[in-house]
Amino acid sequence: MNDVNASMQTLKPARELADLPPRFPGESAEYRRARNALLAEEIELRRMIERVAAQRRALPPGGIVPEDYRFEGEAGPVTLSQLFGQHDTLVIYNWMFGPQRERPCPMCTSLLSAWDGEMPDILQRVAFAVVARSPIERLVAFKRERGWRHLRLYSSGGNTFNRVYGFEDPAGDDVPALNVFTNTGGVVRHFWAGEMGPETADPRQDARGAPDLMPLWTILDMTPGGRGTNWYPKLTY
Known part of the structure; x- marks a missing residue:
């Protein structure tokens, strides 16, 4: 520093x-x-x-991940350590599309749609996975509906990953989360997570990190009307 x-x-x-x-x-x-x-x-x-x-x-080394979580991927089961592939860094986004939802979160979906286009570039530097608690078949069906081509989706419905690294109550609502992990010599550690939640939000502002991860808001912040106070993305228009 x-x-x-x-x-x-x-x-x-x-x-x-x-x-x-x-x-x-x-x-x-x-x-x-x-x-x-x-x-x-x-x-x-x-x-x-x-x-x-x-x-x-x-940052100094983070905590060692307590277990090698098992996810269901589009090509079958895969463990957290396997998600790294050839990289030593793994980014995981918790998508708000749990089994209790009829449709996924529009805000998460807007963000993921932007990332889908960037994913071939992102994957040159780090591994990236999107997890949600719905069954993998449901996640893939929406991926096809939305036209995503590059996002790698995994179901975390059979493990406690969302609870441990997203502070998500299995009986409650979904919680969005972004976590970064490292793998050094076979030791997987937590490196960083977005922790700017509702408790850190300023008055009359949505909880968000800094820099803001959504290109949508970055563009709107440059306009006279800004983000607005009563508008959010939709799944369809």
Whole structure:
């Protein structure tokens, strides 16, 4: 962390980098002043994201995973350690599509649809799995309906993974979760999880991590109307 802070201190001030002349047709001096002030904040945000990512990478070893969980995949049973494949890092997303649901969570589904397009690139660096407690046949049926091509789906209905790493009550509602695991010399450890839940949310804001994982919200945050207060993705339109 000290090395990260030291390197950041050598950077040019954000306000200096953001001191740009008028750039677009018809913009006023008032607009450019406000835009440059915003640009300075955006530069600081980018630097903060870099600092946080470096701090995350520097975490000490996490806890050893208590068991080699068995999942049901599209090609048959597979264990947690096998999900790593050729990689030493595994990302698992808990999809809110448990057996009590008639249809999956629209928000999770929107996120997974975005990730499906990125998955060939993601899989070059890390292994990635999507788990849900519904039977694998139900997960695959929706995958076909949605037109997903690259996501790798697994049923966790026969194990306690969602309870241990998603704090999910089997008799209650689904809980979304993102966990990262490492495999070093055959020892599987928990590395990081998204922990910014409802208890950490600011007033009048949805609980979400930072950076926000959803490209949808990243795009809308750049528009005058923003995310809105009464709109969420749907499964169909």
